[in-house]
Amino acid sequence: MNLTNPTHYLNRELSLLAFNWRVLQQALDPSIPLLERIRFIFICSNNLDEFFEVRVAGLRHNLARGDTKPSLNGASTEQVLREINIRAHELVDEQYRIFNEELLPKLAQESIQFLPSHEWNDDQYKWLKKYFKHQVMPVISPISLDLTHPFPRLVNKSLHFLLHLHGNDAFGRDLEYAVLHMPRSLPRIIELPDNVGGTKAHNFVYLSSVISEFAEDLFPGMEIHGCYQFRLTRDSDLLLEENSIEDLASALKRELQSRNFGAAVRLEVGKSCPNKIVNFLLQKCNLTADELYRVDGPVNLNRLMSLPELVERPDLKFSGFTPKVPADMVRRGIFEVISEKDVLLHHPYQSFQPVVDLIRQAAADPAVMAIKQTLYRSGSHSAIVEALIEASHAGKEVTTVVELRARFDEADNIELAQKLQEAGVLVVYGVVGYKTHAKMTLVVRKEEKSKKLMRFVHLGTGNYHAGNARLYTDYSLLTANQEICEDVHKVFQQLTGMGKVYELNQLWHAPFTLHKNLLKAVDRETKNALAGKKARMIIKLNSLTDQSLIEALYRASIAGVSIDLIVRGVCCLSPGVEGVSENIRVRSIIGRFLEHSRVYYFYNDGDEKLYAASADWMERNLYHRVETCFPILQNDLKARMLKELNMMLEDTEQSWILQPNGEYQIQSSAKPKQKVQQLLLDRLSR
CATH class of the missing domain: 3.30.870.10 (Endonuclease Chain A)
Incomplete structure (x- = not known):
């Protein structure tokens, strides 16, 4: 039987879109608290951004290079892009339908509402006008489009507005268009104070509504015929020829500066945007009608992720929980426990704290001589990183393998590596051409009685990120098993040194x-x-x-x-x-x-x-x-x-x-x- 028959395989990109569809369906589940349901809308939006930035951008690269290799299911790149176009549009339409028709009415029933400008009362209008004048106007810079101000390079995934103008400005120029870029420092949703309008409800206003209502204040004497929100998604994959790079960190820094300005892959506009404006934007962004997404609401839904945190309604959120720490790890030292038996932790149900404690106790224990750890996504301000720095200051040999190329965490990891190096930690960037994705820690400790060196190891399926450990399900193994510890030691030797492939006892x-x-x-x-x-x-x-x-x-x-x-x-x-x-x-x-x-x-x-x-x-x-x-x-x-x-x-x-x-x-x-x-x-x- 021919097991390579394309009909026996599913397409990777379409399978990823199907995953995002399943995520979106959680927003319809009545058993999920309302503010958590709306969070799934935002997660879906964020996932779609990355899908376009990486997967769609990659397919477009293949097409431009003339790469005609079909996918596993036999589809050509052109066919996959056509199918993505159909399914992604369906997904986005459904996303906004659920947001507008299912969730916003239910939020309103709970006195959580988004007020369009035509519903603002006099007090709300005055407060928002003042907010615009003092909080928004000082940080935005209108860009008129004329011979001296060509269409600007637009930042990836940022909120923008195109204004259709008429009239002569202070210099006598007859302008037709201007662009407004919204800095990320401006919140995309604004909560009205309780005392505005005499209501105790949570009343929110989109930043886009405020801009549309008061944009004329930015162009005194000009007549505004329309103010239209739009958002551009760009290719965000970093392409580095690592074999020719002498300093990976410096090369990544340079490449990161251009990430926000890669080739455009998607244009989102408000539903009411006229065709003339849409065609103008498509032409300026070098996109086709297939890459246009008209949306019935804010063009940057994922920036509304702050809503659940802004509303103190525990009854509309998942109930809290406390991840459990195994009882013997509370009563006894971590090295004593691990030396007697293996410990398996299932996060987030069980606490990530024992993993942090392993590093903290190692840093403080005078018997510990060395710590080795891989860091893929940890955050530069994590407790583990601080413990590694403390260990280095205490004179211990601390080695970290920091993966600079963890997608979308590159800048954080460069900062992390610099912070560790400044503390005297030996920082290694891994092997050229291979991302270090393994999650492992090795602690070398001299036993007080026997004076023998013992190894203690943590191995995990997830990252050394305490925040993720409360959101992602992962396993951690803490062990002093000699064969496993020897294997981890050999893997670290491969990462930091040179030599042939080691034969391992237990690890694959x-x-x-x-x-x-x-x-x-x-x-x-x-x-x-x-x-x-x-x-x-x-x-x-x-x-x-x-x-x-x-x-x-x-x-x-x-x-x-x-x-x-x-x-x-x-x-x-x-x-x-x-x-x-x-x-x-x-x-x-x-x-x-x-x-x-x-x-x-x-x-x-x-x-x-x-x-x-x-x-x-x-x-x-x-x-x-x-x-x-x-x-x-x-x-x-x-x-x-x-x-x-x-x-x-x-x-x-x-x-x-x-x-x-x-x-x-x-x-x-x-x-x-x-x-x-x-x-x-x-x-x-x-």
Whole structure:
């Protein structure tokens, strides 16, 4: 059977749009508190921005280069872009429909409302006019369009206005158009004080409404025929020829300066914008009508993300929770606990604090001699970074591998690297051509009694970012297992030094052994099934795109292996295809927390194997990144992780089931309703 048949695969970009559709559907779920439902609208908007900045921009690059290589499902670049155009427009239209017709009326019922200018009373009008004069006018600069002021370079994703003018200005110029750029420092929604208009409701006004109403104050003596909001999305991928770069940090700094001015890929305008204005903008931005998105509301919905924080209504938000710290880690020192047994933490249900405490205690412990850590996304002001600096000041050998190229965190990571270097930390930028995506920490400590050196390790599926640890689901393993610690030490040696590939005991690591060992593990299940033995796999990922692994899963399915895939986002595998993938089921869990952990389970003829990893099954993770995949060796922890995986498979509320044609359907079941994230919250947190 030809397992490379394009009809057996789904398109990556369309699968990503389908994920954003599922995110958007959370805004319609009545079981989710109202202010959280509106947050999903903003998340969808933010995701779409990145989709255009990276994926659509990349396809346009391919087209310009004449790259005619079809996608896995056989579609050409032109076909994919045409299909994206259709589906993205449908998604945006649905986004604004839900926002306007479903959520805004429900917010109004809760006395949370956005007031259009025609509804402002006299007091509100006066207050907003004063606000415009004192808070807005001083920070914006109108740009007239004439021979000396050509169309400006517009900042990526910023709110702009095009004004249609008539009349002569102070210099006698007969101007027709002017552009207003809104600095990011200006809030996109403005809350009216309680005493304005005599109401206790939360009354908000869009910045765009204020600009439209008072723009004439910026052009005294001119007649304004129209004020139209618009927003441009640009190519934001950084293209660096790393092999020819001597100083990666300096090169990234230079490249970051141009990120806001890459090639335009999308134009958003207000629904009422006249065709004459639209055509003018398209021509100036070098875009076609297909790349135009007319929206019924603010053109920058994701900048409204602050709304839930501005409204103190706990009844309209998710209930709070306290991530739990294992009891023995509260009573005893972290090194004492880890030296006796492995500790498995499931964030955000269980606290990220023990991971922070590992570094803090290492920094303060005179017996600790060295700390090594990878940093991908951590934030330059994190408690972990401060602990690393304290450790360096205390005279310990501190080495960090900072990945400068973490997309959209490059500037933060450059600042982080500089901060660490100034504190005396040895900062390494990893290996040219390979992003360091592994999440690992190694602490070397001299035991007081034996005087022997002991190693302690943290390995995780997520980043060293305490904020993300409350929003993303991830696993952390804290261990003193000698073989795992030795493996982590060797991986750090590879990253900071030179030499041949090390042979590891327990870890699988990309780009060397991870892909090969995954294929072996899948093929072993296939052979067991062909031999009439029980064969079973559960694979939890963010994305599945690698063709060789998909082919291996198809072979396993044909042999009779029972396979459950939990893939949050992109999935290029098509399940349920007769004779190919009938034994494969794919679900995507969308809920309060972003499913981020990667877990691989293989039945292995009864000798069950469970791994957690930093890597998805994507080409970039397997071949172009430094990744770690680590086993869960302790039987009680293995049983617990497998139980949590099975809980996800039994979810009846947040699971979307992938159909062979690439569509997703919410799981329906006669069983009692079960939300896995809520069950884990109830079980693991306080």
